[in-house]
Amino acid sequence: MIQFLLKGIIRDKSRSILPIIIIAIGVGLTVLLSGYLKGAFGDIIDQNARFETGHVKIMTQAYAENKDQVPNDLALLDASGWIDTLHNEIPQMQWVQRIKFGGLIDVPDKDGNTRAQGPATGMALDLFSGKSGENKRMNLESSLITGALPKKAGEAIIGHDFSEKLDLKIGDEITLFGSTMNGSMTFKTFEIKGTIKFGTSAMDKGALIIDLTDAQQMLDMENATGEILGFLKSGVYDQPEVDNISEEFNNEYKLATDEFSPEMFTLREQNNLASLLDYADVMSALFVFIFVLAMSIVLWNTGLLGGLRRYQEFGIRLALGESKGKIYRSMVLEAVLIGIIGSVLGTIIGIAITYYLQVVGIDISGYLNNSSMIMPTVLRSKITPSLFYIGFIPGVVAMVFGTMLAGIGIYKRETANLFNELEV
Amino acid sequence: MKTIKYILVMIVIVGSGFEVQAQNLTANEIINKVDDNMSSETQVVVSDMVIYGKRNKRTVTSKGYTRGKNDSFTEYLAPAREEGTKMLKLEDRLWIYSPSTDRTIQLSGHMLRQSVMGSDLSYEDMMEDRELTDIYEATIISEETIGDRNTWKLELIAKVDDVSYPKRTIWIDTERFVPLKEELFAKSGQLLKKVVMDDIKQVEGRWYPFKMNYKDVLKDGKGTDFIVKEIQFNVEIPEYIFTKASLKK
Amino acid sequence: MMKLAFQIAYKNLMGAGLRTWLNVAVLSFAFVIIIFFNGLMDGWNRQSRTDSIAWEYGHGHLQNDAYDPYDAFTLQDGHAEIPSKVKNVTPILVQQGNIYPEGRMMSVLLKGIDKEQGTIKIPTEAFTTSTAQFPAIIGNRMAEAAQLKVGDQVLLRWRDKNGTFDASNITIVDIFDTTVASVDSGQIWLPIETLWEMTGLHNHATLAIANSNYEHVPIEGWNFESQAEMLQNLDDIISMKKYSSSILYILLLAIALLAIFDTQVLSIFRRQKEIGTYIALGMTRLQVVRLFTVEGSMYSFLAMIVGCIYGIPLFIFLNAKGIGMPQASQEMGISLADRIYPIFGLQLIVGTILLVTISATIVSYLPARKIAKMNPVLALKGKLQ
Incomplete structure (x- = not known):
């Protein structure tokens, strides 16, 4: 079944290219935004880490x-x-x-x-x-x-x-x-x-x-x-990992009896950075949520479009005696496949751009009057593990959801009207 | 060593003009006696300075030449790191020479308020070379016993403005004319530093404290010890010692 | 004709129901967030400037020539009497001292300031109500570093103008909370008369903070750093933040535009028959293209209305209540308030409206161009693929 659908996706460009492009762009944007947010909120934290606190x-x-x-x-x-x-x-x-x-x-x-x-x-x-x-x-x-x-x-x-x-x-x-x-x-x-x-x-x-x-x-x-x-x-500050490391280190080497024994401090514990980290987390979560929501609407549209385009095809298939449930399932499965292909593509593109921005960045020093400041004048994004899955949520889920909604139309169609419609 | 010399000079030299009576002796007579006992034209001292850090103690050995009250020259002998470091004070100027960089650095202004070698003493503390009598008005306030020694307790109140410590209290042995304890106060009367003399021995007919502890009482810690290893009075010191050229020698 | 296009476009959008509103919602998010973010930046900018001015800069600093704020060694000599012709300034005398909380020695800057001053926000009125001999005001950071509370006493050692040591307990009479670390960390504020008395430096000042009535004329031995010069660094940081956030809303706008584009493609595909009908009824293709473009750009109008419905109350609320910000490290010389009150200026709002409307129109036009190439007959039959 999957193979059959895949063939359809590859051979019928009209039903695959547009949705895949849109999903890829959307997912890519989501990934990029998320990575950029991590980079942007990480600015001050990163600056502190590099100059003062370390991770x-x-x-x-x-x-x-x-x-x-x-x-x-x-x-x-x-x-x-x-x-x-x-x-x-x-x-x-x-x-x-x-x-x-x-x-x-x-x-x-x-x-x-x-x-x-x-x-x-x-x-x-x-x-x-x-x-x-x-x-x-x-x-x-x-x-x-x-x-x-x-x-x-x-x-x-x-x-x-x-x-x-x-x-x-x-x-x-x-x-x-x-x-x-x-x-x-x-x-x-x-x-x-x-x-x-x-x-x-x-x-x-x-x-x-x-x-x-x-x-x-x-x-x-x-x-x-x-x-x-x-x-x-x-290169990325990872609180749980750093917490583990410091807890283990301090358990083993920090001695209550010897004030000259070492103690490990996480970035969070230094320079009052804890609340800033919390804030950055909340803010980026909020942004990603809004973005994912917006993205879902876009892809829902795409799913609907896919369903509508093939109104006639489904009509013919219904006329030929395929059950409504089967058509619906195949449609949803196809959406899953397209969603996955688009999301993978978008994630790759998004991560590639994010990576580029992480390594090269956007140099804005030219736009600033007096580019002598400790704040970085190169805007950078940051690749985090979450980027690898964040795009799939709107990419696959929204696409499938859109298709499912659009597909409900199939059940509304009556065989009696089919031929009437097909005649046009 | 200059540091020790400084403290002792400060304690012993008091000029004339005090009218205060204390039993048979006036405050200035007492101090003159101390001066006779301990002071000399020139002095050469080999001493250890023991600095108690938070995690270790450290001993710095030096040889100090002093001429009168204003000029002194100190050469550090040990440990290896300090060896060859020299300090010259002429009147109100202070130079430090370091053999490793072959540079002579003049210290002035704010730098003089820094601690010497991590001790409780600042360069500025060492720079003071005026006579106590010029700066303070002395009074005998009581007699006290320190250990098994009888002492006079003298109070010195500054009569000029530019002194670090506007009030001092000194305890002086009534028989040996050696100071045994000194306390330095802030304007408000707050005790700032405390000096305790110990190990009083007779050398060349003079009673002399061979050990002193100098402590900043506001800070935690054990303060800094000065231990005299060798001392000579009124020896001939060549003139060139007290020139900048001698730093590089 | 244009009026007709608007009417039809409006009817079509309303007819499309849910999908229209979803697009509108996304676009309105973009609207609101762009305005919100810019407002936040402007608010932050204003707040940092206001705070720095209120707590530290005043209307500029008149500094003694021998004083260098970055060289503590200059404090010893970097002060003098301010010439009496200098008016409308609050003199500040800065000296060094040490405090000894629990046997630890901490170096501090002693800053003497007029009890009655109103030039900067240091709560000097606490001096006037206190009966302590050495009343002192410190900031939060200092209080934390030295573990001091209001009412606590701590031993302070300082030197007077002759270098004579003095020491006394000072009493903390107030602890202030400021976003400006440079008037807080490592500093103890005392009444300037007390500091004069303590040091013997009567009528001396290291610097003087100008108030709004100050007019600068060159004074020998003193240099004047204006408010604008002092704010330069802050302005740089803010503009850097603006660039940084502009990327965020470019991405957000991109996604919203993608939604419109997508919807346009969908509606043009779905409405082939309609397009065919328009042409059959005598509309030129260009008119149909315009109709669809208007329809697309109408999303931005609707988004604006919707954005206003929830945005305006939100903005008013935020503007009044502020947005909580974390207390972060202030080492970098930025004053970051724990509440930022966003500012939503007219220029910002109009600019955003133009940006969103124009870009929405462009993305609506792109798919609509396709209409011009349609075969009306096939379109009428709905047989285009």
């Missing part, structure tokens, strides 16, 4: 309690051991170390005496290993105003406005004066390789970014780290 973040309990003061003396020791453990036990996430620190930048004159000074907000990232993905994650390369990223030890990038204030040029040397994790004085000379602008005044006017290894050496934090951030390799 999860591990700190010592003592560090977490005082994290506003950047208490590196409470840092997590045996960082590489923890990284290994994490790689082994939670392979679905990528783990990176970060160290935040404060210090005084001292710019020497030609005699080596102090020419200018300014307090810096330091951030140490894993730039050199090439495996951390931090460059891309923090958007470093594209935020550079001048120069390049650090390539080797002793190189740094600095906030663009900060560099202007200190009158620094690419290639200039600065001395960073700060205190180690133990409170000792520490000095390190860096060559300025680039200047960067994220669009937040606080960072542009005070940031210094160096490699993790430099910071560990300078701050006497060999094999210690302030924070370990975890990012799901899928």
Whole structure:
């Protein structure tokens, strides 16, 4: 039966092409909208994750309690051991170390005496290993105003406005004066390789970014780290999964007796993001609902159209003695097939475009007067597992429902009138 | 070491002009006696600074040269990280030299209010070099016993505006003329810091505290210990020590 | 003729019953949501601007030249007496201090502000009713970070102008709730007279917030940052959000138009006989095409009416009650209110109507073009496939 119907669908283009195209467009749009919503609502969350919270973040309990003061003396020791453990036990996430620190930048004159000074907000990232993905994650390369990223030890990038204030040029040397994790004085000379602008005044006017290894050496934090951030390799924040991961981790490693034992915090638990996440969920659910509703109406129409087009065909089939029930069932089954074909096609198209928007995005920076802001200027969508089935709901259900409604007409037809109609 | 020197200088040097009577001695006589006992033209001290962090304690060893009240030079000896770091103070200027970067950095303004090596002491605390008598008015308020030692309790009230601590209380041993305890107060009378001297020993005929604990009382923690390992009075210190050139040597 | 087309189109639509109304419903959704979203953005924009102005910017800041808001080291010297010729400003003195909640040390900014001021919304009236020696007002975020409640005391240590330490318990007399984190996090507000007394910096100010009567004339030693300059960053974020949401309603409009298109195809197919009849009765094909196009675009008129029926009360309701927004991280310098009151401007509504009507007409026209190519005889017989 299915084979027979499939043949009909393939051979009779008139009954298949239009509905399939419409379903595909509709399903594609639904998928795209849903993916775009995930991306759009994810903006702020994503921004937080990349710059600040990770999908999860591990700190010592003592560090977490005082994290506003950047208490590196409470840092997590045996960082590489923890990284290994994490790689082994939670392979679905990528783990990176970060160290935040404060210090005084001292710019020497030609005699080596102090020419200018300014307090810096330091951030140490894993730039050199090439495996951390931090460059891309923090958007470093594209935020550079001048120069390049650090390539080797002793190189740094600095906030663009900060560099202007200190009158620094690419290639200039600065001395960073700060205190180690133990409170000792520490000095390190860096060559300025680039200047960067994220669009937040606080960072542009005070940031210094160096490699993790430099910071560990300078701050006497060999094999210690302030924070370990975890990012799901899928790139998408998944609350239940992250909840599981952090619950297991904390059960095993967080010790009530040792304030220097690590604790894992999910993105949701940091920076008051919980309510924003809830809000994003509710809003996107609402949007998808309205959209699915609209889509269903469109496809219902399509189903009706399919039924009406073949008014005559059904008339003939009835006249030839086929039972009304059989015609109705075959019609519905055909709608199911068309619905599936259209939905699969639409889902593929929708996901393809979503994927394109996820990777490439729509760059709107050109439309903005002053495109220097930490908010992303590239609009992106996001592929989530739900995209793979969300389109099928309006695609198949609405199509079938439309056909079923249209098909009721079959039962209203009377054999006596059939020939009358067919004669026309 | 400069730090120790600073605290002691602050405590012992009080000039003349106090009329307050206390048994047989006036407050200024007491302080003059302490000064005679402990102060000298020059001083060379090797000391340990023990800093109690939240998870560990750390000992920093340094050798300090002091000339008069205004000039000092400190070289850090241990641990390895600090070795060769030098600090020079001339009058009201402070330079720090780091051998690893071969840079001399001048600290000024706000930076001076930061803590030294994670201790409870700030650079600014170390910079104060005026005589106590120039800044404070002293009074003996009572006699008290600390441990098995009899002490005079002296109250010092600032008579100038630009001091960090407008009021101090010092307990001075009545026989040995060594301070045993000091408390530093805010304008409002709130106790801010507490210094306790210990391990009083006689060296070159002077009584001298070989251990001190300096604590910020508003913060949790054990404060910072200063332990004198070697001390010499009135030794000849070459002039070049107190020049910027000596930092890079 | 046009009038006739409208009449016929109307009759046809009404005749089609349920399907018409479904299309109308979808299109009206698009209408309402486009207007809603834009209104939300405008409302957010206005709210952020209003809040930032109300809590922080005023009508601009007059800042001491030596003061850099992003360099705490400049606080020590970045203040002076404001020249007496400067009128209509609320001076703010900013100093540093430390508080010690439960033995922890926290660095804070002390901000002195006039008790009687009305330039920004910091609830300074709480100072006047308090009998505490050091009454302090803090924001929600600060209260949470330091775990303080109204009535709590906390030890504050500060230095006066000579660097002399002082310390005292301050009493929290009020906790305010603001969307503007930059007047809240890590800050303690005190009466400026108290801060002058505490620091000895009588009549000094780090900056001064202008009120609406302020007129700027250059003053030596002070620079003026206007309200517009301060709002620039916010405007950028809002326009970025607008672009972002425009994609949403483009998609939504697309689906609604698809519904119209689909319906047009369906009705042209179903009504071959009707089309044949029109032509047989003497209408030109172009007239029939116009009739069907009018019919399609009439969806947008009906959608407008339907949209108004449920949209207007909804908008009025939302405009009055606001839309709950989550309290999110404010780190990015955006003030996000917990309630946003959407604004539905005339320009927005007219613009949306034009957009929807024109695009609905275009998609109605596309399938209707087919009519021009029909063979009227076959059409009349209903035999077109």
